[in-house]
Amino acid sequence: MSLNIAHLAVALAILSAFAPLLFARKTALLKFFSFMFLGLSGCAAVVAGAMALLADQVVTMVVPIGLPWLHCYQKLDPLAGLFLLIVGLVTAVVGCYGPAYVREYENGAQPLPVLTVFTGLFVAGMFLVMLAADAFSFMLAWELMSVASYFLVAYQHQNSENRNAAFIYLLMAQVGGLFILLGYGVLAAFGGAFSFDAMAAAPLSSGWASIAFILAFIGFGMKAGVVPLHVWLPQAHPVAPSHISALMSGVMLKVAVYGFIRFSYDLLGDIHWQWGVLVLFIGSVSAILGVLYALMQHDLKRLLAYHSVENIGIIYMGIGLSMIFSSFDLPLLAALGLVAALYHSLNHALFKSLLFLGAGAVLQNSHEHDLEKMGGLIRGMPITALCFLIGCISISALPPFNGFVSEWLTFQAALQGPAIDSGVISSLIPVAAAVLALTGALAAACFVKVFGVAFLGLPRSEAVSKARESSFGMVFAQGVLALCCLLFGVFPTWTVGAINVIPQHLLGVGLPAATEKGWVWLTPMAAETASYGAPMVLLGICLAWLIVWLWLHPRRRKTPVRVGDTWDCGFGPLNSRMQYTSSSFTQPIRRVFRPVWPIDEQIIAKDEKHPGGHYHLRVGDWAWNKIYLPIGRILLASAKRAAMIQGGNIRVYLAYSFFTLIFLLWVIV
Amino acid sequence: MNGWVIAIIQTALMAAGAPFLTGWVKWVKCKLQCRQGPPPWQPYRDLAKLFRKEVVISDKASVIFRISPYLIFSVTALAGSIVPLLAVGLPTSAIADVIVLVGFFALARFFLALAGMDIGTAFGGMGSSREVTISSLAEPAMLLAVFTLAMTVSSTNLATMIYRLLDFPFQLYPSFIFAGLGLLLVAVAECGRIPVDNPATHLELTMVHEAMILEYSGRHLALMEWAAMLKLMIYGVLIANLFVPWGVALEYTAYDFAVAMVTITAKLLVLGIVLAVSETSLAKMRLFRVPQFLGLAFILSLLGMLSHVILEVR
Incomplete structure (x- = not known):
């Protein structure tokens, strides 16, 4: 059926x-x-x-x-x-x-x-x-x-x-x-x-299994976009x-993630711990580099594309943890890691689509994809702004939205590291937790930048100041996804309960304790180990808000809010050029993590063309400069060498065919 | 039912006590610097004054600017409700564990930074930019520090952590010392104290937190300030009850609560003195020295975790 x-x-x-x-x-x-x-x-x-x-x-x-x-x-x-x-x-x-x-x-x-x-x-x-x-x-x-x-x-x-x-x-x-x-x-x-x-059912030797795994890891990784195979993402998206x-x-x-899980868990089975370490390492590197590169972008859709690298990294971290636990015969913890990865796949599909649709709405209504020229869009496009804000909160892994739940589960899996009786690995896994923490915090910083620069403040260009709300279908689509982000964040117990059958098929066990305390409490291992009551969090925030609001209400009546000019230090009116831009917002982070990017930064003093001076900043990608360009050069150079055999003379070509034929005959006979 | 009532009273106590802690630190600092200084209850007067005053909002402000104070205060209060101030085993502590607590702080900070950027002034953007830079380095250090404890007691639930730590034999745990030091440094950075930020300044080159809330006035400002005081209080209670857990009420009797009340007050007052002494003896550091400071916190927490895994896991 x-x-x-x-x-x-x-x-x-x-x-x-x-x-x-x-x-x-x-x-x-x-x-x-x-x-x-x-x-x-x-x-x-x-x-x-x-x-x-x-x-x-x-x-x-x-x-x-x-x-x-x-x-x-x-x-x-x-x-x-x-x-x-x-x-x-x-x-x-x-x-x-x-x-x-x-x-x-x-x-x-x-x-x-x-x-x-x-x-x-x-x-x-x-x-x-x-x-x-x-x-x-x-x-x-x-x-x-x-x-x-x-x-x-x-x-x-x-x-x-x-x-x-x-x-x-x-x-x-x-x-x-x-x-x-x-x-x-x-x-x-x-x-x-x-x-x-x-x-x-294929009887594979350990060596051949590893070869097959590496081939699949590279192949699916190229589609999923893990570092350093990610370079097509920020170009194509x-x-x-x-x-x-x-x-x-x-x-x-996600289709690539599906293929990878299918290949390694279902077809290969018997997982080696080295594979898990490789996946965890590549996942951590993708997560941290993805978010750091995303921070430096000012093209909205390219920024989102780098965030996909980050989130795929987080998914791979969950898979890697699951593989390591599985190979050390800890199926319960392996199920936890796998559930975290699968949940994050679902969440990333929801909030990343939401953000791309939001970026599309902005693009259609203002014809602008450069953050440096946006600003104040919340006034013209309030509903798009609300949905985009929900997407930003979700991708930044903040409670009570969906992104938080899956990162929380990944943290819980990583914290079980000491259960492994191998000193080196059990001390490396917490480092992965630290990388995940850094990634989450930097993602939040990045989306403060995105929402603050694009939707808040003053408009930085004429077209953006005239942008209006998109038509019903577009707003409706974003609203549905935003609602899904909230629902999958507030009712994680049901989701985990449903996903639970997958590790049962692949690993033999699910997470029996995850849902046993009722639909309010998510308790992945046991209630006293960790619990998260997402509906209670939402209820608590609303209740606290209501109490504060009711308490202040009589005062609000007495002294209504007065609207005035922004304080300008007494120097005259402010304009949109005085605001922090996308590049200036991330300048401290650019300085802290300086060696991560190839940066071309120039300050050109005053000249005739630029009476106020000129600032030029271009942030590249090391993977492109150090891996792909050299490979391209080598390929071109060898192609040039190989081109020498092309004489353009038909007799030479006939000779080639003749000798090839003789060679093949010799091989066969 | 009983537990919920105690939890609500505990949260209210936390919110009510927070201004006193801030005032106490200021008072001790003034005494150390041979100044008269305002009495420790001065923050209550300031808050009452701000709540009475008129609210002025810029005509460029959006709805984010107006909801942020309420949201930030609510989330911080909720964070306060899950930290065991007096008793463990309360039903609120099951809502959220220590990772969610860090998430609450991040949510409050997200809106604080957005509110700073909302008007479109250079000050607000500067404050937000610095705040997210500092916190994105502080947050992992904090998580690593609490993870060290969480691994020791194999739980991330705060109440369970404290409950199990009480049972531990009294001896030297190197990992706790590293984690405790890391958490102290993080608390200084996250609460905007010297040497990372100066809560008393209004000089543009040194501001972080104050720059973001520069445009706020009246009850909005009062909520923002109160949330900041509450955050200091939460960090204080967290450090006090995680690393010196004795005195926390295990049974809900009047005697236990009285003991818990006295011990936590004493612990917080001592922590306040430590903070005042360190603020008096240190100078505010340049913004670009802060990453080194937080890097130290990170390394300390990492050392704590590694020493736990290497030395203490049997």
Whole structure:
């Protein structure tokens, strides 16, 4: 049943790609049908995912398509169900957001159908990845997802920046796909078949298992965007249309996380502690570097893209902890780490999509993506500002919103480190907790900057001061996600109770104690170890607020608030140029963590062009400067060497063919 | 039911006692500097005066500016309700553990920093920028310090931590000394005291907390100031009851409460004197020296944690 609904979701997504082509000339109909089908497809996926997760059922099916001896296996189990639910939720919301948002592309340089066709295919590809139960259909769905999203990134290809970003994205997606393929190749060689069941049963030696793991780690890591494989993210997300950025950043990265969990827990099984240490280390590095690089950005969508690196890092930290505990035979703690990682995947999908949709609303109404030119948007766009604020609080991991719960669970997992009887590892795990604490605090700093500079203060440009609230569909979509952020933060017990079946499938145990104290109290290990009553926190804040408000109420009557000018130290009126900007706000942090970024900073004294002097700041990325550029140079240089064999003379080429033929004959015979 | 009543009374006591602690530190400081000084209850008079006064708000202020004082005070009061002042085992302490406590402080600070940026003055932005820089370095140090204790007693719940610490044999734990020192340094930074920030200054180059609340007046300012005093109180109680847990009421009897009341008052007064002495003998440091100060706190907390893992885990 659940699998049939999931197939319905795929069919609806494909329908959303192609059905509107019937009305390719009528933009209104095109938008309506395309996004309606997309939204319905998302809803169907949510229903299918929730059924699989809540009913704890595993449904399999063999679809007789493909090669005669190579059928297409499909499976929907709770793990796939959770990720299907995540993808479906964001897709449904994007279905509400899209029609109003694509208005600005209607008269653009590109035809709108291109956008809708590839959006539908992209979503269908993501659904199919979750449902695939053999390497063959997995890779096909994976490539459908990658290639369709390439066309979405390249949608506005009149800008060379967009073409460049799309090329890098495609390149890294293909290299990553190759690694995944090799990983499956190792398993298929030992298992003798392409189906996941056969691969899971494959008798692997420890060395081959590690090789397969490393291949999968690199392959899925490239799509997920862990440091140093993250460089495509900050390039591709800012140039894609905002609802596509929401899908790519909020959801597509989760598909990579799904693939990684499926590969290492389900297919490989028997986890080694070295893998866990590697995942934990890379996760910590991604988390801290992601947030530090995000702090230095002033392009809103690029900043959010770096935050995806940070959050993927936090998810990987949870997975890494789970792997380490699992290999030391502590399944209960392993389940805790895995639940934390899965919960954070859900949360990140919610708040990151919310923030990208908010950034899209700002972009549409002010045509501004540079924080340095925003300001005071809360006056023109109050509802967008409220939703964006909720997103900021959630991603900064502040109670009582959802981001806090999953980081809290990750902390709880990290604090159980001493349970491991290996001195080095048990003393390294708390360091990971420290990194997580630093990450959370810096994320809060970053989102104070984002909200304070973009929505508060005085407008820094003419267009921004005229921005008005977006249309109903866009506001509604953001409102739904903001509400989800609150609900998943206030009722974590239900969520953890539902997610709990996944570690039961993968590790054999869940968290029996997590929900035993009722729906108010989340007690992951035991009530006296740690408890968090999220509904009580919300109630407490409201109660305290009410008491203070009631107490001050009579006074408020007596002395009404007087509105006056801002205090200007007696020097005359203030203007928007006197405010702290995005760059000045982060200047102290830039100074404290100076070696983390390649910084090009110049202060040009007064000259004729700049009577007040000129300040130039450019913050790069070490991964780009130190890893990718040298690799690119080496590749180009070797290509030039290899080009020497191209003489342009047909006889030389015939000779090459001849010698190759002889060589091959010699090899075969 | 009984527990909830005690918890509410305890929270009220915390809020009511906070201005006295701030006044006490100021009074001791004045005596040390051979000044007459205001009496320790002067903050109550200041708050009463501010609550009576008219509120003036800038025409550039948004709704964030107006809700922030209420939100910050409520969240800080809620943070106060989960810290065991007199008794352990109260129902409020199950709501939130020590990680959530740090989260509450972060939530209050988030809105404090936003309120600073709301009007669009250079002062507010400067204060917010400095505040988030300092706190993003202080927060991990604080978490590491409390994690050391949490690992020792294998619980992050404050009441359980204190309850189990009371049972520990009285001996030297190197990890506690490191963690305690780290937490002291963090408390100084988070509460905006010398040498990190100067609560008494209005000089633009040295301000952090005062710069953010510069635009506030009347009851809004009173709530902001009171929340800051409450924060100092919470840190004081946290340090006093975690590292010197004796005297906390385990049973809810009048005698136990009287003992708890006397001991916590004595502990806080002593802590106040320590703070006053350190503030008198130290000079305010440059802003860019603060990261080194907090780096020291971080290293101390990390040493505490490592010495716990290496020396004390059996």
